[in-house]
Amino acid sequence: MSVHLPQVRIPATYMRGGTSKGVFFCLSDLPEAAQVPGEARDRLLLRLMGSPDAYQKQIDGMGGATSSTSKAVILSPSTSPDHDVDYLFGQVAIDRAFVDWSGNCGNLSSAVGPFAIAQGLVDTARLPADGMAEIRIWQANIAKTIVARVPMRGGEVQETGDFELDGVTFPAAEIAVAFMDPAAGEGAIFPTGNVIDELHVPGHGTLEATLINAGIPTVFVRADALGYRGTELQEVINNDEQALAMFEAIRIQGAIKMGLVETPAQATARQHTPKIAFVAPPARYSASSGRVVEAEEVDLLVRALSMGKLHHAMMGTAAVAIAAAAAIEGTLVNQAVGGGEREAVTFGHPSGTLQVGARATREGAHWHIEAATMSRSARVLMEGWVRVPWTP
Template sequence: MTTASTTHPAPQIKIAATYLRGGTSKGVFFKLQDLPVAAQQPGAVRDAILLRVLGSPDPYGKQIDGMGNASSSTSKAVILSRSTRPDHDVDYLFGQVSIDQPFVDWSGNCGNLSAAVGPCAIHMGLIDAARIPANGTATIRIWQANIGKTIVTHVPITDGQVQETGDFELDGVTFAAAEVALEFIDPAAEGDGNDGNAGAMFPTGHLVDELDVPGVGRISATLINAGIPTIFLNAQDLGYTGREPQAAINEDAHALARFEAIRAQGALHMGLIQHESEATNRQHTPKIAFVAPPSSYTTSSGKEVNARDVDLLVRALSMGKLHHAMMGTAAVAIGVAAAIPGTLVHRAAGGAEDAGAIHGGGAPRQSVRFGHPSGTLRVGAETALVDGQWQVTKAIMSRSARILMEGWVRVPGDVLVER
């Protein structure tokens, strides 16, 4: 016979939230002021709430008891507030919620969900009504708080409301929607790149480095801070073609372990971590991707991509798994790296194998269309060689966004107890 406990578990609390798709990702969006007071600043309580909302940590890897959908693309949270910075409309903070571990990674941005920030900010009343035209386009300036960068988004407006439906098609998303154009302003990190500075666009001072990876060997890599810190590898060096579907990588435990070993070594070279073991708790950054010259392949939806329709192929990993399409921030990194002669990305797109110096010569490429597991994506970058150093003023791409659900999320009240 069991005895009833004399203490009762804390009841559930409810928090206003909006569930949106942005690009090829989904996330739970909160207005900062709607969070419990203890979660309106960074810390354990905020992280505990977001983990419980998404259903993490889940040793089953399914997030059944939360809003997450068991992939890095759908285990995401966003906090928005009116911007306190001059010439900006909204502050945007992104949290990548681990699926099976008890942590939230705040180290980078989500480029896909960036497309949903402007529409959601309007929906939440964070943008002054005078800024919203009756019909046309609302230009919203976003401060990306994780990385301290500006994003300009152009949101279509019809009859004073965000236009969400339309005929813009995005590979990796089943249904068409309205196009949201994004400009990532000055997306590269700052620094001179000559002293291993983690803040530089090329932290090691080279366009191509040779990494000595324990258990893997020596491998060439382009290490770049643009959009998000990213490690680019040659597919051929790994025994791949660049046409690989998700399952070819994600069902190969040896391959995933090899990528993680390379990622950790790249993070050390980029100055993002001081010890290799730190990479375990920094899953969101850096990203790792492999590139290959154009080749025809079949996408995950069965569509044929012809080699002549792309400039190169890219497969990228996020949170330890091959992404089903392409992370938006990694797309920015691809666009910037493709623009700069000498990088592995530029070479895969048909560029010459220039020397690995940071001042590599040649004309920059203005845009690139690359193939990913779900289809293709075009991204542009405005770059220039100034005083022997590459600079990028902005990267440009289009995504779409749509509100899927709005109301409240509910979580057990004990998440408010700081541990």
């Protein structure tokens, strides 16, 4: 006997934030069973995105079949007087029935402020009719503060403009985003206490790695140690199953070394964190758009993997990790930029370049990053209702 699930109709907004896209919800608009964390909410978001999909296309859902486009955001008025809105992010797996709530999406963070303003979640007394609205965001996944500066015009969010972001075809209005105190936990920027560790990776030998927890837990390795130049585009890595298996093996050992998991099986199930990236000194290369990036334009090259694939640009949270690691002498990222003290770097990624900033200070045995900053843009793509075959 066939089962006929009802189509649930839920108010939603489809937004681009940075180089990612996601479905945004107000918590109060979700079905009652999905307003609390748990199995019902996860089932709703999985079916919404069209996961799990053995074809890995997410045709029967809102997902775009990449890690950058299989994302959900849930917002609510903040319970803290120091914040305007509480922001919860879910990375929805494509081929598995799993929603990862362990980290943030730095790119979609730039869309949180505009959505919160449009949905009336921000006190109107704090919003200028024209000028810059400073939105204080509580990132609930990682218990951190994000401050977004959102341009306003005529009492509404200004979305269009001339700010260009590599990885996004069309210009838009610039949104400056500051990730405050981005390390997770006191003194935990380097979970092992070292700026460089040795990772013993079965089948691949021993590699030097910088294991940093800023923005999102990230494993940095040197490109040349893996036989790469740091100029690679997506197809070079993503069409090479052996390369993907190697990066996953490194990521798994990094996750264990950082204390995020205890076993390889746990690391395999938790693909969203940590990220893995490889770095190299500046070099000339052609970005995926065909634009030539000259070596003189960048301080270093970085390529990063998300959800098991090389990212088409750079995850926002990984950009925070890059900024923090570049600012701290001795890390592999700092070595790639030539060493010394750095408060801002421009790095080359597959789609072009990005400038990020961070200032590091040392407090006893621990490093501290007050804030990591970058500019992104955001835009509403569609708003209305999503329909999802689902029952509590």
